[in-house]
Amino acid sequence: MKTHRVSTSLVLALTLVGLPVAVNAQKDDPDTIGTRNVAHRSIISEQKEIAIGKQYSMQVDRQSRLVTDPVITEYVNRVAQNIARNSDLKVPLTVKVIDDPSINAFALPGGFLYVNSGVIQAADEESQLAGVIAHETGHVAARHWASMMTKQTLMQFAMIPLMFTPMSIGVYYGISAAMQGLPLIFIKFSQNQEAEADYLGLQYMWKAGYDPESYVAFFGKVTEVERHQPGSVPEVFMDHPPTPDRIINCEKEIKQILPTKPEYLVSTSEFNDVKARTQTVLLAQARQKPGGPTLEKRKNGDKTGSQQPPATDQGGDTPPVLQRRDGSNQ
8 A cells, every 4th residue: 555655656746847837938938037937846955956066066176177267267257147147047156167178068956067168269259158158057047957867766766666655855865865976977968958958048148138149150160160070079069959950949939039139249359358368378288298308308218317327327427427328438
């Protein structure tokens, strides 16, 4: 009898999680951005999601080479916070830049967002960078990760022979603890989730004053880069819905739901400065590797890397060392 009740409750939970929140119908109205709730249902609280995201963020920080230049990081963070203020986010947004030439960005649970330096280099204008950030912000606002984990967790429990009492608070914390150990740093969302992030991201761009057409233009750039340099675009980015379909859908959404503004923010001189600075800073970091002593050792064949003679040589003066390089004995 208990087993039957548990199975019923899990089926009901799965059904509820599969349904969007009732107020999600408002997501078609960009005038209500900031006052609406576009998040999908989840058994994971926002506080728990933030805590899990922080752990993942620490792991990314350890495994990645972050850009620490204050001018670059402050600028990217300022663009991102402008998007966040004009979005449906309910959690703070933390933004970092990774020293990676590939065109990619990703959002972790709880509002931790990473942008590769390659996005800055590939963008032609600030609004294109803002579009990528707005898309990732859409994932966070809709709580795609929490919804996806909830469905997977409940499905796993539904397949286990349930011989214990109905799901209690203790079971819930057991689920949460198990999820923290999953290797979900680079999350692959479903095509529907990617499409929704596009949908919300375009609205956030529009609300922040950016031209949403710039996001579509950036898709074209990604397509060209992949066409001329196959494999240069990360699989995480290419696993999204097919780029031509996304372009068509985005164009439809722009025309159908976004009122035309008399003017948009496309780019700034600051963006051009930061883009140039990014290239300069990253080149300088790449040249910081020690190289002088290595060249000397390659030229002279001296394994000690020093001008002092080996321990077996008699005398410690430099001249005998130079004579041996010329092939003479003493």
